[in-house]
Amino acid sequence: MMNLKKIFSVGLVGLAALGLAACGGGAKNKDAASDDKKILVVASPAPHAEILEAAKPILKKEGYDLEVKIVNDYVTPNKLVFDGDADANFFQHTPYLNKFNKENNENLVSVGNVHIEPMALYSKKYKSIKDLPNDAVVYASTNPAEVGRFIDLFVKNGLMKIKDGVDPVDAQLKDIVENPKNIQIKTEIAPELLVQTYNNDEGDAVIINSNFAIDAKLSPVKDSIALEDSESPYANLIAVRPADKDSEKIKALIKVLQGDEIQKFIKDKYKDGSVIPAK
Missing domain, CATH: 3.40.190.10 (Periplasmic binding protein-like II)
Known part of the structure; x- marks a missing residue:
């Protein structure tokens, strides 16, 4: 039979354990609420x-x-x-x-x-998208979800046409059916590196997402040669x-x-x- 002293000792340990468990549960709940x-x-x-x-x-x-x-x-x-x-x-x-x-x-x-x-087109060589020469090289990002967005800049400025029935959002380079100036859109540069491409004066123009342009102190409105309109999806x-x-x-x-x-x-x-x- 366990003596009274031992029983008392075990009881204290049990109470202490219960107390710690209660404190631990409270801290956990407090952290969850936080x-x-x-x-x-x-x-x-x-x-x-x-x-x-x-x-x-x-x-x-x-x-x-x-x-x-x-x-x-x-x-x-x-x-x-x-x-x-x-x-x-x-x-x-x-x-x-x-x-x-x-x-x-x-x-x-x-x-x-x-x-x-609004996405924009920038150039150190030309003042307007319509000034781009034949065979102009335009650099754009590798983001496949924005190819239609790139193309739409040229479509709305009368430089390209896409297949009938193709939603501009879903358009791909293969959907271009008219491109009189044979403008080459190169989707081979990561979006965060396009400002550097522009600063290095590579190609004839560069399409840059506005978040990267703004971060580089470029104004899509004042510094670009073409700008997406406010109806952008x-x-x-x-x-x-x-x-x-x-x-x-x-x-x-x-x-x-x-x-x-x-x-x-x-x-x-x-x-x-x-x-x-x-x-």
Whole structure:
């Protein structure tokens, strides 16, 4: 039979263990609650991260701490969200997201559009897209989801035509049926390197995504020789995992980004039209 002293000792140990377990459970619950109030968004530096920085104090008033992680490529942000290392990302448009999901067996979803960055064509040699000579070489990004976007710049300026029935968003180089000047679009340079291509004066012109142009202090409106119009279907969105799309913090994030304060911020900061609120 166990003596009283031993029983008392065992009892104290048991109570202590229960107390530690209770404390541990409380700390875990506290951490979980804290995580629900933190929002980690992976974003391109400009204008995405700039817009998110403007959203921070607004979200703070709503009880959320927004953390912005800057990544300047078009693959890593989706991987981080898909793997659960970030809550959301902000850098891409619907055509790119759809293609990325299909090619990488992922299932990220959009919870809403925020802004449009009109894509533009830049040249150190010519003042207008219509000044491009015969056999002009135009460098564009390797992003296959934007080939139709590149082509549409030339179609809308009367320099190319695509097959009847082909949606401009889905158009590929093989769909060009008229190209009187035989303009060569070279899709062989990573999007983040196109500013360098332009600075090195390679080719006759370079098509650059506005986030990279803005980051390099280029104005898509003032410095380009052709600019996408405001009816572009390539609005930049917030992407998340399907399980998170209805979470309270994601709802709070998109509500702020689509709200009047941020829309006004976009209009005021990018007065030249290089970034415009999504419709």
